[in-house]
Amino acid sequence: MNKFKYFLLAIVLSACTSDDTADLIENSNTLTGYLQNRSVENGAVIACAGNTEDDTFNVEIFFYPEENATNFRLYETSSPDVDSNEFLNYNRVLLDDIPVFNGYLRKFTGNFISERWFIVSFEIDEEIKISNPIRIKNISQSTLYTDDISINQQESQMPLFNWNVTSEMNNAIFFQVLSTTNNDLISGTYTFENQFQYYDTSNVVLNITNGTPPDLTLGEDYKMTIMDVSVDNWINEIFVSQFTVE
Structure with a gap:
C-alpha cells in the first residue's frame, strides 16, 4: 500500500514538473517572460524597419548595437491591431542578425506577408535594453x-x-x-x-x-x-x- 502511495506521488510530482517546465519554455519566448525580474531600460535601442526595393514582403529591421552589447533579440506581435506598448503581446522571432556598414548597424531580415509590431533588444552589463515599438507597413505603405x-x-x-x-x-x-x-x-x-x-x-x-x-x-x-x-x-x-x- 505504501509503495502504491509513493508511486502516485511520483506521478503527481512528475506532472507538476512537466507543467512548470512547459510554462517556463513558453514564457522564455515572450517579451514579458524575458524581462521578468531583470533590469530594463525602455527606448534605449535605436531601431527602424523597411522593406527591400525588389520585394515588399522582405523586411529589414535595422538597429544600432552599442559597444559590448550581446544577445540581440527580435520580438513581434501577431497583428498591428494590438497595444504596441503592452509587452504581453510580443513573442520572440528566431532570426539571425548580420552586420551592416561594417558593424556600425546590424539587421534582422525576414519575409512577412502581414503587418505587425516589432521590438529589438540586447543586453549590456546584465541590463536589458529594448527599442521603442516598430510598426512595419510593408503592405499598406511600402518603403x-x-x-x-x-x-x-x-x-x-x-x-x-x-x-x-x-x-x-x-x-x-x-x-x-x-x-x-x-x-x-x-x-x-x-x-x-x-x-x-x-x-x-x-x-x-x-x-x-x-x-x-x-x-x-x-x-x-x-x-x-x-x-x-x-x-x-x-x-x-x-x-x-x-x-x-x-
Whole structure:
C-alpha cells in the first residue's frame, strides 16, 4: 500500500514538473517572460524597419548595437491591431542578425506577408535594453527607393546633401550614412532637417560616428544613404546616391 502511495506521488510530482517546465519554455519566448525580474531600460535601442526595393514582403529591421552589447533579440506581435506598448503581446522571432556598414548597424531580415509590431533588444552589463515599438507597413505603405539627392560641392571636400520629403506628416527624423562604395561607414548621423553637410554637425541631433571622420579624398567615389523614418520607426523612403568628391 505504501509503495502504491509513493508511486502516485511520483506521478503527481512528475506532472507538476512537466507543467512548470512547459510554462517556463513558453514564457522564455515572450517579451514579458524575458524581462521578468531583470533590469530594463525602455527606448534605449535605436531601431527602424523597411522593406527591400525588389520585394515588399522582405523586411529589414535595422538597429544600432552599442559597444559590448550581446544577445540581440527580435520580438513581434501577431497583428498591428494590438497595444504596441503592452509587452504581453510580443513573442520572440528566431532570426539571425548580420552586420551592416561594417558593424556600425546590424539587421534582422525576414519575409512577412502581414503587418505587425516589432521590438529589438540586447543586453549590456546584465541590463536589458529594448527599442521603442516598430510598426512595419510593408503592405499598406511600402518603403520607397530613390537616388534623388542634391549634392552641392561648392565647399571642397565638404559636400552638402539635400533631399525632398515625400510626406512631412509621416516623417519624424532622417538617418544619414556616408560610406565607401563597399559600404564601409565613414559617418552616421541623425537630423530633423532634410539636409546634411559633411562634416558639419550643427544640425545633427545624434551622431553614431566613432571619433572624427577622415577628410574625403578628391576624385574618390563615395555613397550617401538616407533613411526617412516615421514616428513609429517605419522607413518611409530610402535615398541612395553615389558621387565623386570634388
